[in-house]
Amino acid sequence: MRVSLNEIRTMAGKAAIGAGLPFGTADEIGHAAAWLAQVGQDAVGPVLVALTAAETAPPHPLEPSEEDGKLDLVAAAQVGAGVVDLLFARPSGQSLAIDRVDVPAMLIGLIGQALARDARGGAVTVDLAGGDRLTVTADCLLPCRGLRPGPGGVTLVLTRGHASQPARFPDGVEVDPGDWRALSALAARTLVPADGTSRRRGAGAGDIDNE
Amino acid sequence: MTAAPAGSAVEGTLRPASTVMRLARLGAFFPTRISFLRTMIRRLHGEGAVVRRPVWRIDDRGYGVAVYSLDFGGHPYSLVAFSTELATEDRSDRVIAEAWDTSYVLFDGIPDAADIDRLAAAVPRQEAARYTGRDLVLSRANRSVRLFDHVVDALARGDQPDRTLIAETGYLMRTTAVYGNGKFGIADRARIAGRGGLGGPFQAEMLAVWLIRGFTLDLVEHIARRRGGAQAATLAPGYRRYLGIGNSTGLGMAPFLVNHPLLLHNWIAARETALARVRGIERAAEAEISAFLAGLDRVRAHVRDWRVSDSRQMARIEVLDVELEAVSGWLDAAWLSRLWPWERLMAEAERLSLEGQELLVSLVLEPHGALIDDTADCMASDGEPRLDPTVTVGDLRRALDTDFDWALAIDFSQPAECQRFWYVSEEKSEPRLGERRLEAGAEREMPLDVARRVQALDSDLDDADPAERLVRFLLRHPQHRFAVGRVQLAAGHLYAEIRDNLIGAGCVPVDMLRCKLSFFGAGRFDPKSDRWTRIVLFQGAPGLDDIATADPDGWAFPILARDVAGTGP
Numbered sequence: 001m002r003v004s005l006n007e008i009r010t011m012a013g014k015a016a017i018g019a020g021l022p023f024g025t026a027d028e029i030g031h032a033a034a035w036l037a038q039v040g041q042d043a044v045g046p047v048l049v050a051l052t053a054a055e056t057a058p059p060h061p062l063e064p065s066e067e068d069g070k071l072d073l074v075a076a077a078q079v080g081a082g083v084v085d086l087l088f089a090r091p092s093g094q095s096l097a098i099d100r101v102d103v104p105a106m107l108i109g110l111i112g113q114a115l116a117r118d119a120r121g122g123a124v125t126v127d128l129a130g131g132d133r134l135t136v137t138a139d140c141l142l143p144c145r146g147l148r149p150g151p152g153g154v155t156l157v158l159t160r161g162h163a164s165q166p167a168r169f170p171d172g173v174e175v176d177p178g179d180w181r182a183l184s185a186l187a188a189r190t191l192v193p194a195d196g197t198s199r200r201r202g203a204g205a206g207d208i209d210n211e
Numbered sequence: 212m213t214a215a216p217a218g219s220a221v222e223g224t225l226r227p228a229s230t231v232m233r234l235a236r237l238g239a240f241f242p243t244r245i246s247f248l249r250t251m252i253r254r255l256h257g258e259g260a261v262v263r264r265p266v267w268r269i270d271d272r273g274y275g276v277a278v279y280s281l282d283f284g285g286h287p288y289s290l291v292a293f294s295t296e297l298a299t300e301d302r303s304d305r306v307i308a309e310a311w312d313t314s315y316v317l318f319d320g321i322p323d324a325a326d327i328d329r330l331a332a333a334v335p336r337q338e339a340a341r342y343t344g345r346d347l348v349l350s351r352a353n354r355s356v357r358l359f360d361h362v363v364d365a366l367a368r369g370d371q372p373d374r375t376l377i378a379e380t381g382y383l384m385r386t387t388a389v390y391g392n393g394k395f396g397i398a399d400r401a402r403i404a405g406r407g408g409l410g411g412p413f414q415a416e417m418l419a420v421w422l423i424r425g426f427t428l429d430l431v432e433h434i435a436r437r438r439g440g441a442q443a444a445t446l447a448p449g450y451r452r453y454l455g456i457g458n459s460t461g462l463g464m465a466p467f468l469v470n471h472p473l474l475l476h477n478w479i480a481a482r483e484t485a486l487a488r489v490r491g492i493e494r495a496a497e498a499e500i501s502a503f504l505a506g507l508d509r510v511r512a513h514v515r516d517w518r519v520s521d522s523r524q525m526a527r528i529e530v531l532d533v534e535l536e537a538v539s540g541w542l543d544a545a546w547l548s549r550l551w552p553w554e555r556l557m558a559e560a561e562r563l564s565l566e567g568q569e570l571l572v573s574l575v576l577e578p579h580g581a582l583i584d585d586t587a588d589c590m591a592s593d594g595e596p597r598l599d600p601t602v603t604v605g606d607l608r609r610a611l612d613t614d615f616d617w618a619l620a621i622d623f624s625q626p627a628e629c630q631r632f633w634y635v636s637e638e639k640s641e642p643r644l645g646e647r648r649l650e651a652g653a654e655r656e657m658p659l660d661v662a663r664r665v666q667a668l669d670s671d672l673d674d675a676d677p678a679e680r681l682v683r684f685l686l687r688h689p690q691h692r693f694a695v696g697r698v699q700l701a702a703g704h705l706y707a708e709i710r711d712n713l714i715g716a717g718c719v720p721v722d723m724l725r726c727k728l729s730f731f732g733a734g735r736f737d738p739k740s741d742r743w744t745r746i747v748l749f750q751g752a753p754g755l756d757d758i759a760t761a762d763p764d765g766w767a768f769p770i771l772a773r774d775v776a777g778t779g780p
Binding site: 001003005006022023024025027028078079082085088113114118169172190191192194197 | 341343344392393397400402596634636637640646650652658682692693
């Protein structure tokens, strides 16, 4: 099915709340999903895997050693925004190495959306276990091919000063209907059953309006 | 005329956020000449827009499809309108309705037969269908049955409709939703954000509603003509001008202003900058004095005609009526000819009610288009920037203390201060407002409790080392990421926050609706409770047939001409 990028952002953000993540974190996950879609990646699948992992895994707070720039384990949905904070707080050109990220695509989405919303500009190189190197900017992911699923180690380097180009914006993207339903189910946990109380307190027009 | 140059030396005269951003004042706002529909009408007029009607397949009873097309900002757009039979018992203004008298899409381009077929299968179903990137806005509207039928009957007989009924209602149809920005698969705003015509906030939505207004006028005359034959009349020009589009708006609109703090800042900052520029005029020109005084007379008549059933609003209108009469008693051309006329007038206005003060803001802006209209170009936003994790806890603390003193002053240990909670209902995912102690669902509360969240952040900052970097603090306290973002944004955007407790017992949600609707350009604010309201859009505005020739700005605060054969209110 085809969905707009705003639908992806909104649904992913709500799903993150539904998975129990704080509002600020959920907002970044929503932006990350939309960024992944914008650069031609699967936006829904990685978010769904990351949120599912966040639900089932115990909280694993980051305890970074800022001096040596190393992290051991990262659950991308839970602490990915914090990893981006750490990366952005490091001097330009210094690496941040992570032994294992549960959903690297989720982390890459969080990096991309952060660059897109940061006026200072910059690019992040992502060295994946196995030798692949990606470059993330505000508006693209190079090389432009599908991200491999599955956990792995990554090393991140932010270089400031990279000027981004005006973003290409797709007219919506195709998503897997099953994944979308699953994401919607998580988002639905934020909804409150309707019981008519709000109406009795004066909300909303009449049930029939034939004035 | 001398004035503070646009964009300079006005910062010091901007009204402070502690004054402007109180909910009660926001809930007293009136439309201004930089409201979105006013801006759009000026642009359409400036381009000499020509609206065509390439498709009109409407039957004798008024059912079928019509297409209106125009070029705007170098792009062609079309309103595709569907009119369908609706059972009386199904006609509801509630957003959860499932059928409507009419339904619409603003289409990017000129639709071909296949496009119209696709839209015919989808648009009457509204939220139940899916759309494409060429569909920019989705909307629907129901007839104001009382007026619509009356107008058809009168015109079919060859008569004009009853003036009182026209004045009381003010529209033939009212929209119950106008969706943009990617809803249900329609185009993301980014598709049109860079376009000259539709780049500003809600311009696509305003264009759709303006075209819908034209359709409703054509439709009522079409049905009357089919029924009355040769004896049928057309609507008098004064009525065509006066009739706008109604709208019912409820709590669904309320969270928008909280969820888009940068956009809110941009809207308010544009309005306040415009006001500051006018206040900076040392000596007013005769033409502007005359235009202002004419506007004052006009608005007095407008207010006298403004009658609502809501007792709170009606009491405010009555006070406003008295205040305007008093102002008119001492304000004249000689008074305005002395130095700093608008600054002195706004100082005098501080004695008035909030409605009186804010109405005068709209009025003093009105004659100064050349000075202030460019402020409307700064009202869009591409979204909030991400928080800056590189600052220290001490930096954040100073920003919080500076910009959120109002939030820290609220005593949330008092039950009344957290009496309510905002949530999203399962019913069409619509925002609602619940009573915390009486209703279930508070554990799924939306974060409209900004003040309370900032207080919680403040409490944890107490235990942090001021020299610690924010990145470290957030690793320990990820639950504060939302509040940190609000504090950092407010530091550079003084109008980003509504400075009131939105979960307190004293919160009046309809004030949030009125603020947003005033920026749309809505008039005839007609609250039906503290949670929903009716309004009218484009009342008095140039129509599809005279947009290129009519005065694009001479219709603020419309009044219905006594002579219905007149050319405008």
